Amino acid sequence: MLKIKNLSKSFNAETENEINLFNNFNLTIEKNKCTAIIGPNGCGKSTLLNMICGSIAADRGQIYLNNNDISKLKEEQRSNNIGRVFQDPSMGVSPSLTILENMALADKKGEKFALKRLIKRNNIDKYKDLLMTLDLGLEDKLDTKVKFLSGGQRQSLSLIMAAMKHPDLLLLDEHTAALDPKTSNVIMKKTKELIKKYSMTTIMISHNMKDALEYSDRVIMLDKGEIVLDKPSREVSEKELMGIYIAKLNEFVA
Ligand SMILES: Nc1ncnc2c1ncn2[C@@H]1O[C@H](COP(=O)(O)OP(=O)(O)OP(=O)(O)O)[C@@H](O)[C@H]1O
Numbered sequence: 001m002l003k004i005k006n007l008s009k010s011f012n013a014e015t016e017n018e019i020n021l022f023n024n025f026n027l028t029i030e031k032n033k034c035t036a037i038i039g040p041n042g043c044g045k046s047t048l049l050n051m052i053c054g055s056i057a058a059d060r061g062q063i064y065l066n067n068n069d070i071s072k073l074k075e076e077q078r079s080n081n082i083g084r085v086f087q088d089p090s091m092g093v094s095p096s097l098t099i100l101e102n103m104a105l106a107d108k109k110g111e112k113f114a115l116k117r118l119i120k121r122n123n124i125d126k127y128k129d130l131l132m133t134l135d136l137g138l139e140d141k142l143d144t145k146v147k148f149l150s151g152g153q154r155q156s157l158s159l160i161m162a163a164m165k166h167p168d169l170l171l172l173d174e175h176t177a178a179l180d181p182k183t184s185n186v187i188m189k190k191t192k193e194l195i196k197k198y199s200m201t202t203i204m205i206s207h208n209m210k211d212a213l214e215y216s217d218r219v220i221m222l223d224k225g226e227i228v229l230d231k232p233s234r235e236v237s238e239k240e241l242m243g244i245y246i247a248k249l250n251e252f253v254a
Contacts, residue, residue: 007026007058009056020225037203043225089152098145100143138157159191172191191204204216218230
């Protein structure tokens with residue numbers, strides 16, 4: 001379970017460009033459930049994920065993961081228990097390393113290791129088995145540098161790597177937004193399968209209302225750093241979400 005208590009964050013404090021994004025923000029994310037976070041551009045979705053994983057510091061407040069206060073931990077320390085897949089297929093993987101080297105790195109997350117001893121021959125079958133589940137033939141390209149893979153292939157690899165150590169929390173930051181509809185669909189299905197298989201508590205940011213409803217247990221809409229809707233996904237329709245979304249966008253334009 002993830003518990004966020006009284007989180008506050010502003011940017012450019014005490015300047016004319018000050019943005020008070022979160023002000024005493026509270027949220028509890030249930031264990032082993034997938035929660036979708038939606039909301040218009042700039043409402044604070046990525047900033048929230050960045051504060052959870054520690055890539056940006058909150059001004060005030062606490063974050064508890066399975067009752068442990070992680071607020072003061074560095075990003076690397078939090079990454080032992082938090083996996084993340086980004087929108088950009090080049091993030092979350094090391095493009096100049098091979099598929100095999102990337103997977104071995106993900107496998108060693110949180111451990112001290114020597115790079116030259118990174119790859120353990122007896123782990124290769126494990127990596128191949130994981131890649132085989134993607135059905136993209138990547139298991140036969142272990143020595144291919146990741147920069148030569150397509151966006152969809154990289155994103156699939158990134159997902160497998162993020163889930164490899166069965167993190168307590170999986171953060172999906174618009175992870176299919178840069179992909180074509182068919183590949184996006186394949187990756188969403190794979191995501192659902194992995195979340196279920198490894199019982200991962202998941203937060204998924206999406207601008208795709210249909211995916212947000214289909215693949216989550218709960219949907220939360222943010223607007224200007226505040227929760228404006230919070231419902232079980234099965235109790236809300238795409239039409240209802242779009243209605244609120246458009247009303248918020250119109251408020252923004254007005
Ligand atoms: N490092 C930063 N410095 C200054 N302002 C920032 C910084 N990071 C985010 N912001 C501002 O905070 C607000 C929220 O940004 P954020 O990226 O969290 O929104 P978002 O909901 O993820 O948007 P999108 O859907 O476009 O990805 C925006 O106004 C953004 O300009």
